[in-house]
Structure formats: structure tokens, C-alpha cells
Amino acid sequence: MSDQSVIEAQQRRSSRMQTIYRPLILAALALFVLVAGRLVSESLPSWIAVQTVLSLGMFLAVIAFGQGLVMLTGGLDLSVPGVIALSASTVAVWVSFMDGSLFVGVLLALGVSLLFGIVNGVLVSVLKAPAFIVTLAMGAVLEGFSLFITYGRKSPESPELLVTLFSGSGKLFGIGIPALLFFVVGIIGFIIQARSRFGRNVYLLGSSLEASRIAGQPVNFIQISIYAVSGFGSGLAGLMLVGFSGNAQLSLGTEWLMPSIAAVLVGGTIIGSGRGFWQSTITAGLMLTAITIVIQSTGVSSGWKSVLYGVVVLVALLSTRSDIGRRRRKKISQDPL
Amino acid sequence: MNTKFGRIRQIVTDGTGRAVIFWLILMTIWLSLQSTQGMGVDARLIQSYLVLALPLIVASIGVTLVIIMGQFDLSAAGVIAVVNVTIASTLGSWNPLLVVVLMMALGGFIGLVNGLFVILGKLPAIAVTLATLIILQGLAIVILPQPSGKVPPFLVDGVRAPFVAVGIIVVIIIAWMLFKRSRSGLYMFAIGADPEALHLSGLPVKKIQLKIFVIAGALYGLAGVLMSASLTSGDANAADSFLLTTFAATAIGGTAFVGGRGSAVGTLFGALTLLAIPKVLFVFGVSDWTQKVAFGLLVLLAVVAGAFSSLRKNRESMLLAPYSTPTEGEPITATKGGNA
Numbered sequence: 001m002s003d004q005s006v007i008e009a010q011q012r013r014s015s016r017m018q019t020i021y022r023p024l025i026l027a028a029l030a031l032f033v034l035v036a037g038r039l040v041s042e043s044l045p046s047w048i049a050v051q052t053v054l055s056l057g058m059f060l061a062v063i064a065f066g067q068g069l070v071m072l073t074g075g076l077d078l079s080v081p082g083v084i085a086l087s088a089s090t091v092a093v094w095v096s097f098m099d100g101s102l103f104v105g106v107l108l109a110l111g112v113s114l115l116f117g118i119v120n121g122v123l124v125s126v127l128k129a130p131a132f133i134v135t136l137a138m139g140a141v142l143e144g145f146s147l148f149i150t151y152g153r154k155s156p157e158s159p160e161l162l163v164t165l166f167s168g169s170g171k172l173f174g175i176g177i178p179a180l181l182f183f184v185v186g187i188i189g190f191i192i193q194a195r196s197r198f199g200r201n202v203y204l205l206g207s208s209l210e211a212s213r214i215a216g217q218p219v220n221f222i223q224i225s226i227y228a229v230s231g232f233g234s235g236l237a238g239l240m241l242v243g244f245s246g247n248a249q250l251s252l253g254t255e256w257l258m259p260s261i262a263a264v265l266v267g268g269t270i271i272g273s274g275r276g277f278w279q280s281t282i283t284a285g286l287m288l289t290a291i292t293i294v295i296q297s298t299g300v301s302s303g304w305k306s307v308l309y310g311v312v313v314l315v316a317l318l319s320t321r322s323d324i325g326r327r328r329r330k331k332i333s334q335d336p337l
Numbered sequence: 338m339n340t341k342f343g344r345i346r347q348i349v350t351d352g353t354g355r356a357v358i359f360w361l362i363l364m365t366i367w368l369s370l371q372s373t374q375g376m377g378v379d380a381r382l383i384q385s386y387l388v389l390a391l392p393l394i395v396a397s398i399g400v401t402l403v404i405i406m407g408q409f410d411l412s413a414a415g416v417i418a419v420v421n422v423t424i425a426s427t428l429g430s431w432n433p434l435l436v437v438v439l440m441m442a443l444g445g446f447i448g449l450v451n452g453l454f455v456i457l458g459k460l461p462a463i464a465v466t467l468a469t470l471i472i473l474q475g476l477a478i479v480i481l482p483q484p485s486g487k488v489p490p491f492l493v494d495g496v497r498a499p500f501v502a503v504g505i506i507v508v509i510i511i512a513w514m515l516f517k518r519s520r521s522g523l524y525m526f527a528i529g530a531d532p533e534a535l536h537l538s539g540l541p542v543k544k545i546q547l548k549i550f551v552i553a554g555a556l557y558g559l560a561g562v563l564m565s566a567s568l569t570s571g572d573a574n575a576a577d578s579f580l581l582t583t584f585a586a587t588a589i590g591g592t593a594f595v596g597g598r599g600s601a602v603g604t605l606f607g608a609l610t611l612l613a614i615p616k617v618l619f620v621f622g623v624s625d626w627t628q629k630v631a632f633g634l635l636v637l638l639a640v641v642a643g644a645f646s647s648l649r650k651n652r653e654s655m656l657l658a659p660y661s662t663p664t665e666g667e668p669i670t671a672t673k674g675g676n677a
Binding site for chain 2: 076123127128129130132133134136137138139140141142143144145147148151258261262265270271272301302303304305306307308309310311313314317318
């Protein structure tokens with residue numbers, strides 16, 4: 001009986017490690033990176049830098065939410081840049097060349113993003129095609145479509161409302177709106193992933209597809225909704241990035257794919273294991289954004305940013321592995337049988 | 338049904354056979370349209386097409402080997418980029434043979450690092466190789482920020498000399514035939530089909546897996562040299578498309594993404610097919626964006642068709658022999674084709 005309670009206490013401790021300590025450590029690391037940025041740039045750390053990290057971290061969080069769900073179930077969504085480009089060019093072309101209303105443009109952009117997310121989901125779940133190559137090919141198709149929409153036109157201007165909302169020029173209580181939205185996105189994501197029925201179903205599916213099926217879950221439907229959420233998130237991020245950057249270039253999304261995957265991995269999610277937590281993902285995103293800002297302020301080649309991202313991911317992978325190892329060893333040594 | 342029909346069905350359901358048929362159809366369309374539109378067909382046209390295809394063929398075969406073994410490797414595009422910028426920025430006047438050996442060793446080393454993380458570290462291959470891909474692409478930009486530099490002229494002329502490309506393709510096919518029947522080749526298929534069973538029967542599974550990662554890395558290195566020869570200069574972003582095209586070539590070639598089944602010859606024709614698509618679209622005169630869309634759709638189609646047929650094969654083999662572990666090819670469908 002005491003053995004049982006020891007095991008339970010250990011499991012509680014280990015899950016606290018994942019749900020509370022890991023995000024705190026990552027957030028502290030993000031702050032540390034900004035403060036250490038003092039070594040390379042006089043202007044760091046500053047209130048503006050903190051706001052920038054939160055704003056860029058918000059865009060990253062919106063993309064990483066769907067990416068994280070996809071990775072929990074063993075896939076990768078590489079169509080992110082394509083969806084972002086399509087959603088961005090849809091809304092920008094609709095508003096500035098078709099003279100349509102922004103509201104309809106936003107609905108259209110989100111609609112097509114959702115649609116192609118669903119197509120990804122159907123191909124992966126029903127036809128059992130490997131996720132990363134399906135989404136990669138879909139990304140190529142979507143970039144082609146975006147090229148078609150903007151064909152022969154100069155890159156369209158962004159709708160004004162989006163610029164005010166997402167470029168940081170609009171302020172609430174003296175803080176840029178995107179920085180505030182970071183917390184809103186964080187809370188909504190937490191509720192969906194950790195507290196909703198959908199979130200629980202995703203975790204179950206991720207830890208075992210068979211168990212999920214035997215438990216009577218609509219496995220295909222859940223898998224399709226995961227990819228739909230990911231497509232929707234990328235589409236939403238596309239709208240935000242149109243406002244943030246001031247125009248709708250086709251390359252808007254290319255630099256957000258790898259950071260979104262890296263944030264999920266650094267946050268401790270193990271691909272296809274059904275283990276991983278949203279609060280760690282978004283704080284990992286903050287840390288990666290802080291690293292990017294510090295590197296950019298030094299003016300060294302942007303290649304070093306990628307190198308550092310890759311190294312951080314490898315280190316994070318090794319750290320999640322040592323977590324698993326410790327738990328397995330404990331389980332075996334504590335096993336009453 | 339008579340056996341003749343069974344034989345035809347066997348070729349069509351076989352991944353390699355399907356790839357060859359698909360390639361032949363595309364080549365016929367391309368070359369006939371090319372000649373009827375007065376653009377002319379000569380040996381030089383075919384030659385340049387093959388030279389363009391060589392790097393993709395070699396890199397895709399590396400990817401295929403890893404997939405047959407039941408793992409994934411996304412780092413090919415990164416290795417090719419680093420090899421390309423290294424040759425263009427520093428090795429421009431070196432002995433070409435030394436360049437080939439050095440670059441293959443570099444690729445092999447990166448494959449070894451991947452393998453150590455995946456096999457000994459027990460980490461998901463897709464995550465590890467994605468991380469090495471990001472690192473290598475970043476390094477390539479650091480080494481050569483702007484497209485520039487030159488590739489040893491002997492290397493460029495050597496690859497473009499008459500019959501060299503055809504020769505390399507023949508060598509690849511023969512090497513695959515030998516490797517497939519070698520001990521390592523057989524183990525590679527067996528590991529992909531059922532690693533647990535092989536481990537239980539006392540075979541050095543980890544050593545073989547590491548070996549395949551190293552071989553794949555060396556092939557990416559060679560692909561990098563070949564790409565440099567056809568590009569004649571250095572560009573850190575030139576290899577980005579290889580991430581999609583290597584897997585697309587593998588899928589069109591009929592290699593199952595679940596491991597244990599596949600063929601490098603199929604992949605070879607998959608790569609040739611993939612590079613014939615833009616040629617056909619070009620003679621049809623379609624525009625830039627349609628080309629992108631058509632390309633992506635065809636890749637999706639190939640992947641879905643491959644996944645679908647391996648799904649069906651899995652069901653059939655489970656029905657017929659619940660505990661057998663087929664090591665290679667599809668003997669079960671082959672016999673079934675005869676008496677269906």
C-alpha cells in the first residue's frame with residue numbers, strides 16, 4: 001500500500017515537473033537571454049524588447065498550437081508557410097483589389113485555411129499517408145494558389161484595421177495589442193488543450209491510436225479536426241502577419257515553420273507520444289524569440305540563428321529523453337511485483 | 338484468369354513497375370510534343386535532363402534506404418547545401434577526386450551523428466534529422482551568405498561528358514542489385530519489417546541501422562557534389578527543394594513509408610519522373626503558378642496511391658499469413674495475382 005502511494009507521489013512530482021517547473025524554467029531562460037543580450041547590444045534589455053518578444057511570441061503561439069496538437073499525434077504540419085501565404089494574399093487581394101469588406105475577406109481567408117487543413121487531415125487519417133510529406137506537398141500546392149491570386153499584381157497593401165491591431169501601433173493601457181494578445185492566446189490554448197474534451201481526446205489518440213479506437217473514439221474525426229485546427233491557426237497567423245508586416249508577400253510564412261516546430265519540441269513534447277504541455281510550448285516560443293532578437297541585434301549572419309535553433313532543439317530532445325529514462329527506471333525499481 | 342494477365346497485374350501493382358510505366362508515358366509525351374513543336378530532340382537534350390536528375394536520384398536513394406529500414410531522414414537538403422557552398426567557397430581549385438571523397442566523408446559523418454542520436458539516443462528520427470537540417474541550412478548561409486563561387490571545372494565537365502550520366506545510372510542499378518542481396522541489404526529490409534524479431538534473433542540491429550544512416554549521409558554528400566557540378570556555383574538556398582523532392586521521388590518509386598519494402602531502382606525512376614513533369618508542363622506552355630500546383634498535386638497523388646496500395650497489401654498479408662514477416666518484395670500479391 002505504501003509502495004502505491006510512493007509511486008503516486010512520484011508521478012505527481014514528475015507531472016509537476018512538466019506542467020509547472022518546465023514552463024517556469026523556459027520563461028526564466030527567455031528573460032535571462034534578454035538580460036544577457038546586454039553583452040552584445042547597448043539597447044538590451046528594454047521594455048520595448050520585452051514587448052517585441054511577447055508580440056512575436058504571440059504569432060508563434062498561434063501557429064504552434066495546431067502544430068503541437070499535430071505533433072502529439074505523431075505528425076508534422078509542414079504546410080504552415082503555404083497556408084499563411086494563401087490566407088494573407090486572400091484577405092489582402094480581396095480588400096485592396098476587389099474592394100470587398102474586411103469582414104468578408106477575413107472569413108474567406110479563415111475558410112480556405114480551414115478547408116485545406118481538413119483536406120490534410122483526410123489524407124493523413126483516412127488514407128494513412130505520412131503526415132509530413134502530405135503537408136509538404138500541400139504547402140507547395142497552396143503557394144502555387146497564392147501565386148495565382150496575386151499573379152501579375154504588386155504585393156497588395158494590408159487593410160488598415162489589421163495594421164492597427166497587429167503591428168503594435170495600436171495600444172491598450174500603453175501596451176501594444178499583440179503583446180497583450182499573447183496572454184489571451186495562452187489562456188484560450190490552455191483551456192482547449194488541457195481542460196476541454198477535445199484536448200483530452202487528442203492526448204488519448206496521441207498516446208495510443210489503438211486504445212483510442214477501442215475506447216470508441218471517432219479516431220478519424222479527431223485526427224481531421226486536429227489538422228483543421230492547425231490549418232485554421234496558420235490562417236489566423238497569416239491575417240496577423242499581414243497586419244504586422246504591412247503587406248502580403250508570398251514569403252510571409254517561410255520563417256515561421258521551423259520556429260513553430262522548434263517551440264513544440266523545446267517545450268518537451270515528444271512526437272507521437274501524447275505527452276506535452278501547452279504552457280511549455282508557448283514559453284519555449286518566448287525563449288526562442290528572445291534568442292532571435294538578441295542574435296538580430298548583434299548583426300551576425302542570420303544562419304547562426306538557424307544553427308542555434310537546431311542545437312537548442314537537440315539539447316531539448318536529450319533532456320526529454322532523460323526524463324523518460326528516469327521515470328522508467330523508477331517504475332521498474334518500485335514495481336511491487 | 339490466365340497467368341499472362343497475372344503478370345501484367347503484378348507489374349502494375351509493383352511500385353517499381355508503376356514508376357517505370359509512369360516515366361515512359363511522360364517521356365513519350367514530352368519528346369513527341371518537343372519534336373512536333375519544332376524544338377528538336379537530340380542527345381544533348383536527354384543528356385542535360387539526366388545531368389539535372391543525377392543529384393536528385395542519388396539523394397533520393399539515400400532517403401529510400403533509411404525509409405526501408407523503418408526510419409526517416411530529413412537532413413538530405415541540409416547536407417547537399419553545406420557540400421555545395423563548401424565546394425564553391427573553398428575547394429574550387431582542388432583535385433576533383435579528393436573533393437568527391439572528402440564530401441562523401443562529410444556526409445557520412447553527418448549521417449553518423451544522426452544515427453547516434455536516433456539509434457543510441459532512442460530519439461524520434463523525424464525530430465533529430467529536422468534539427469540537423471536546420472543546423473546545416475544555417476551553416477550553409479554562414480559559409481556563403483550570397484550565391485557565388487565556382488566549382489572545379491574538371492568536375493563540371495566530367496559529369497557533363499557524354500555517357501557519364503548514363504554510366505552513373507547503370508552503376509547505381511548494378512550496385513542496388515548487389516546490395517539488395519548482400520547481408521546488410523537483407524538485414525535492412527528485415528529491420529524495416531520487424532526490428533523486434535531481428536533483435537531477438539541476436540543480430541546487431543543497432544550496428545546495421547547506424548551503417549544505413551552513414552551510407553545515406555555519404556550518398557547525400559555525393560548528391561551535393563553532383564548538384565554543384567550541374568549548378569556550377571554555390572548557393573545556400575539552392576538545395577531547399579530537395580526536402581520535398583527526395584521524399585516525392587521515393588513515394589513515386591513505390592517505397593512504402595512504413596518500412597520493410599521498397600526499391601532504389603523504383604526511386605531512380607521516381608526521380609526521373611519527377612523531373613520530367615516540369616518538362617511536359619513546359620511544352621504544354623503552362624504558367625508558373627499552375628506548374629507549382631500541378632507538381633504538388635502529382636506528388637500528393639503519388640503519396641496517396643502508395644499509401645493506399647501498401648494499406649491494401651498489409652490487409653491482404655494479414656489475412657493470408659498473420660505471423661509471417663515478409664522481408665522483401667511482395668510475394669504474397671504475386672501468387673495471388675495468378676489465381677485471382
